[in-house]
Amino acid sequence: MTTHEKIGQLICEILWDKPGYDPLSVMEHIKPGAVMYRPFKAARMREFSILLQEKSKIPLLVACNLERGGSGGNGGMEDGTYIASPMGVAATDNEEMAYKLGEVCAAEGASVGINWTFEPIIDIDMNPENPITNVRTYGSDCDRIIRMARNYSKACREHGMATTIKHFPGDGVDYRDQHLLCSVNDLSSDDWFATYGKVYQAMIDDGALTLMSAHIKQPSLSRLVNPAIKDEDILPGSLSRELMQGILRERMHFNGLICSDATQMVGFTSAMERRKAIPLAIEHGVDMLIFTLNQQEDVEALEEGLKTGLITESRLNAACARILALKQHLGLFKKQKEQTLVPVQKAMDVIRCQKHLGWALECADKAITLVKNKENLLPLDSRKMKKVTLIQATNEKPAEGYLEEAKLFKALLEKEGFTVRWFEDVPHPGPNYSVRELKEDTDLFIYYANFKVSSNQTTIRIVWSDFLGDCSPKFVRDVPTLFVSFSNPYHLVDVPMVKTYINAYTSNEPTVRMLVEKLMGRSQFKGTSPVDPFANLWDARL
Numbered sequence: 001m002t003t004h005e006k007i008g009q010l011i012c013e014i015l016w017d018k019p020g021y022d023p024l025s026v027m028e029h030i031k032p033g034a035v036m037y038r039p040f041k042a043a044r045m046r047e048f049s050i051l052l053q054e055k056s057k058i059p060l061l062v063a064c065n066l067e068r069g070g071s072g073g074n075g076g077m078e079d080g081t082y083i084a085s086p087m088g089v090a091a092t093d094n095e096e097m098a099y100k101l102g103e104v105c106a107a108e109g110a111s112v113g114i115n116w117t118f119e120p121i122i123d124i125d126m127n128p129e130n131p132i133t134n135v136r137t138y139g140s141d142c143d144r145i146i147r148m149a150r151n152y153s154k155a156c157r158e159h160g161m162a163t164t165i166k167h168f169p170g171d172g173v174d175y176r177d178q179h180l181l182c183s184v185n186d187l188s189s190d191d192w193f194a195t196y197g198k199v200y201q202a203m204i205d206d207g208a209l210t211l212m213s214a215h216i217k218q219p220s221l222s223r224l225v226n227p228a229i230k231d232e233d234i235l236p237g238s239l240s241r242e243l244m245q246g247i248l249r250e251r252m253h254f255n256g257l258i259c260s261d262a263t264q265m266v267g268f269t270s271a272m273e274r275r276k277a278i279p280l281a282i283e284h285g286v287d288m289l290i291f292t293l294n295q296q297e298d299v300e301a302l303e304e305g306l307k308t309g310l311i312t313e314s315r316l317n318a319a320c321a322r323i324l325a326l327k328q329h330l331g332l333f334k335k336q337k338e339q340t341l342v343p344v345q346k347a348m349d350v351i352r353c354q355k356h357l358g359w360a361l362e363c364a365d366k367a368i369t370l371v372k373n374k375e376n377l378l379p380l381d382s383r384k385m386k387k388v389t390l391i392q393a394t395n396e397k398p399a400e401g402y403l404e405e406a407k408l409f410k411a412l413l414e415k416e417g418f419t420v421r422w423f424e425d426v427p428h429p430g431p432n433y434s435v436r437e438l439k440e441d442t443d444l445f446i447y448y449a450n451f452k453v454s455s456n457q458t459t460i461r462i463v464w465s466d467f468l469g470d471c472s473p474k475f476v477r478d479v480p481t482l483f484v485s486f487s488n489p490y491h492l493v494d495v496p497m498v499k500t501y502i503n504a505y506t507s508n509e510p511t512v513r514m515l516v517e518k519l520m521g522r523s524q525f526k527g528t529s530p531v532d533p534f535a536n537l538w539d540a541r542l
Contacts, residue, residue, distance in 0.1 A: 006320045009033035023048045029296045034061035042077040049113025053341045059332035066117040070108030080108045081356040084363045085135040088505030090530040092366035098148040100359045102155030113342035116162040120149040128490040128535040129175035134453045139530025146202045165203045167214035170196035178215045178267040179455040182236045189220040210257040213237040215267025244285025257322045259288040279305025287319040364514035369527030374499035379521025382417035385443035391423040393449040406448045412516045447483040450507040462494040492540040
């Protein structure tokens with residue numbers, strides 16, 4: 001391989017399906033070692049996979065965020081099977097469900113040419129205020145996280161899909177988002193090894209093939225490896241020799257591929273000058289860079305780094321060796337020769353097959369968790385509480401005002417005999433409408449809360465959309481109130497006054513349907529919370 005070819009192997013580029021977008025643009029200056037899909041239709045992914053693999057001398061690693069099934073959340077196919085959030089799977093407390101999640105991810109992903117998933121997420125959700133971990137994790141219990149992650153990985157491994165453990169050295173301690181800054185895991189080294197270290201070591205010993213080193217600092221571990229290091233010289237995992245070489249390679253004996261998190265993220269770009277950061281990430285331990293900002297400029301930075309000694313020849317060769325070894329392990333060279341890197345079109349029949357859809361319902365049935373039922377409000381009875389006011393609380397902006405899942409929920413309640421009106425369609429207590437009239441017009445308030453976890457936001461707390469929180473549960477003493485969260489499990493932080501509270505973890509059709517079954521008493525609540533839903537607040541339990 002030429003030096004230019006080796007540099008290409010160090011790069012994973014991002015793929016979109018936008019008007020006018022040419023997928024071959026990722027090969028403008030180099031032939032990358034990998035590509036990673038953002039969410040779009042499965043058929044288009046398959047087209048892109050065929051095109052790009054045909055243009056690649058060395059077979060591509062084709063990655064995707066398959067954390068919730070073939071679809072959903074932060075990645076996957078727009079038309080794949082959405083099983084549940086990782087926390088929803090963890091709430092079943094059944095590792096077989098984690099295996100099924102992994103099988104759906106691997107089978108549906110492989111059908112369009114994906115061979116690498118950037119999962120499982122093994123962060124520990126220690127801080128309820130963290131805006132990015134939350135339901136993307138398997139919770140806060142290390143042993144449950146290990147059980148779930150192992151079984152997800154087992155299914156992927158058995159179906160030929162490489163997995164990635166992330167986000168080293170561990171997200172979920174800080175209340176800030178590493179997409180927007182270098183966040184900090186500030187546990188002592190002893191506490192880190194007892195928690196994050198325990199989880200990472202378990203997954204390394206389980207045979208993890210790849211690991212994502214994130215834009216997160218860990219001061220105690222950095223000082224453990226390098227006692228003389230100055231505070232201002234402590235770097236995030238994606239740039240830290242101490243964390244990648246000293247902890248991962250030397251102490252934890254991880255010998256798989258280390259990739260960075262996305263290099264466009266502020267946690268990376270703000271750490272040092274980019275022309276230095278790109279080559280030093282490789283020299284300090286990253287084997288593959290996730291995304292370029294400007295491909296030509298970043299490739300030039302790597303080439304210049306080789307000339308000036310920021311990257312040694314031995315590190316370049318070691319990184320390439322690990323990348324090529326992963327491709328060999330996955331059988332990509334053999335598949336390239338056999339022209340089977342992308343399966344035949346019929347393989348896509350697995351997408352949203354009846355087995356996978358059935359597993360989504362099974363997961364919802366086992367995951368939905370009754371957190372509080374202080375007023376014995378459940379099961380619901382339309383003969384006693386016929387008039388329902390439904391309040392949607394969300395950080396999404398659906399085109400028609402209401403989420404499709406919320407509209408389905410409303411329709412299913414109406415089918416059960418309830419008269420359901422949106423909050424926006426009813427009067428609110430004030431000078432021209434009394435609380436007495438409210439009590440006559442409304443028998444029950446139900447909240448459909450879906451504050452979606454995603455990058456680049458500083459909080460997923462409830463933000464009420466009107467003056468003085470008119471849509472908040474301010475009349476819980478006058479009208480019975482049921483609050484259901486379909487994402488963030490910690491909303492009792494903001495609605496501690498609510499006496500009937502449910503965590504459903506996932507806003508998708510199977511969860512909505514199973515929730516109604518449980519509200520009507522035809523199915524028991526079976527979920528066990530993977531986190532403390534009260535966020536250690538005394539009043540939230542009342």
